[in-house]
Amino acid sequence: MFNVTPIPAFNDNYIWALTVPGTDDIAVIDPGDAEAVNDYLTQNNVNLTAILITHHHDDHTGGVAQLCLQHSADVYGPANSPFKGINHTLTDGDQIELLGQQLIIHEVPGHTLDHISYFVAESSNTPPNIPQVFSGDTLFLAGCGRLFEGSAEQMHTAMEYFKSLPDNTQIYCTHEYSLANLAFAAAVEPDNAEISTAIKRCTQLRDAHQPTLPSTIAIEKQINPFLRYHTATVKHAAEQVSGAPLNSEVAIFSAIRDWKNQF
Ligand SMILES: [Zn+2]
Numbered sequence: 436m437f438n439v440t441p442i443p444a445f446n447d448n449y450i451w452a453l454t455v456p457g458t459d460d461i462a463v464i465d466p467g468d469a470e471a472v473n474d475y476l477t478q479n480n481v482n483l484t485a486i487l488i489t490h491h492h493d494d495h496t497g498g499v500a501q502l503c504l505q506h507s508a509d510v511y512g513p514a515n516s517p518f519k520g521i522n523h524t525l526t527d528g529d530q531i532e533l534l535g536q537q538l539i540i541h542e543v544p545g546h547t548l549d550h551i552s553y554f555v556a557e558s559s560n561t562p563p564n565i566p567q568v569f570s571g572d573t574l575f576l577a578g579c580g581r582l583f584e585g586s587a588e589q590m591h592t593a594m595e596y597f598k599s600l601p602d603n604t605q606i607y608c609t610h611e612y613s614l615a616n617l618a619f620a621a622a623v624e625p626d627n628a629e630i631s632t633a634i635k636r637c638t639q640l641r642d643a644h645q646p647t648l649p650s651t652i653a654i655e656k657q658i659n660p661f662l663r664y665h666t667a668t669v670k671h672a673a674e675q676v677s678g679a680p681l682n683s684e685v686a687i688f689s690a691i692r693d694w695k696n697q698f
Pocket residue numbers: 490492546572
């Protein structure tokens with residue numbers, strides 16, 4: 436597993452810095468802002484050797500060109516991306532080795548058509564490793580990304596993938612949207628005590644200017660309405676808002692996504 440440190444950027448982005456013990460080389464995920472990354476490199480006296488991109492949006496890729504001028508870094512990203520700065524293209528099922536760690540690539544279109552996630556599996560190393568997933572703008576704490584390019588069906592498929600990961604997997608998404616997402620989750624499921632607990636925990640963290648991330652798959656299965664389309668409570672809430680029966684998980688997911696857009 437990686438040591439993961441947030442580099443805050445813009446209003447609510449996190450550029451994740453990935454390090455491992457024993458080397459000064461680091462990788463970053465979705466560097467929308469080169470200056471924020473350069474400040475981090477200088478302050479910590481480390482070398483940028485790799486950049487991972489989840490999707491093409493400017494707040495995830497805007498710093499890549501400048502960083503590549505200043506550093507010798509490999510740029511990994513989706514093969515079908517309209518972003519032109521990628522020199523190691525990735526598709527579903529690919530594996531890459533980075534700082535001695537294996538990352539498994541999974542395509543998770545929906546927010547954009549080129550969106551991929553990066554999963555670091557548990558290994559048998561000691562001390563024990565915890566799985567990690569870098570989900571970009573797909574799975575957020577208590578939320579999911581807007582459907583700018585893809586369909587509800589595609590995002591539902593992506594959510595099914597995240598649900599299939601080990602429960603202890605740590606989730607690193609790109610935005611600090613947790614409190615707004617939790618306010619919506621509480622509107623969908625007012626009686627869900629886990630959501631109330633998460634609101635208290637995240638409020639304390641934000642009051643202390645700390646990130647609310649990472650979340651875990653186990654927590655998200657309990658609080659995230661975009662992973663809970665199979666539950667009677669979320670189905671009922673979605674049907675109330677739509678005013679019609681919803682007979683598939685995709686239809687329920689889609690109704691919840693539409694509701695959130697107007698929340
Ligand atoms: Zn995006």
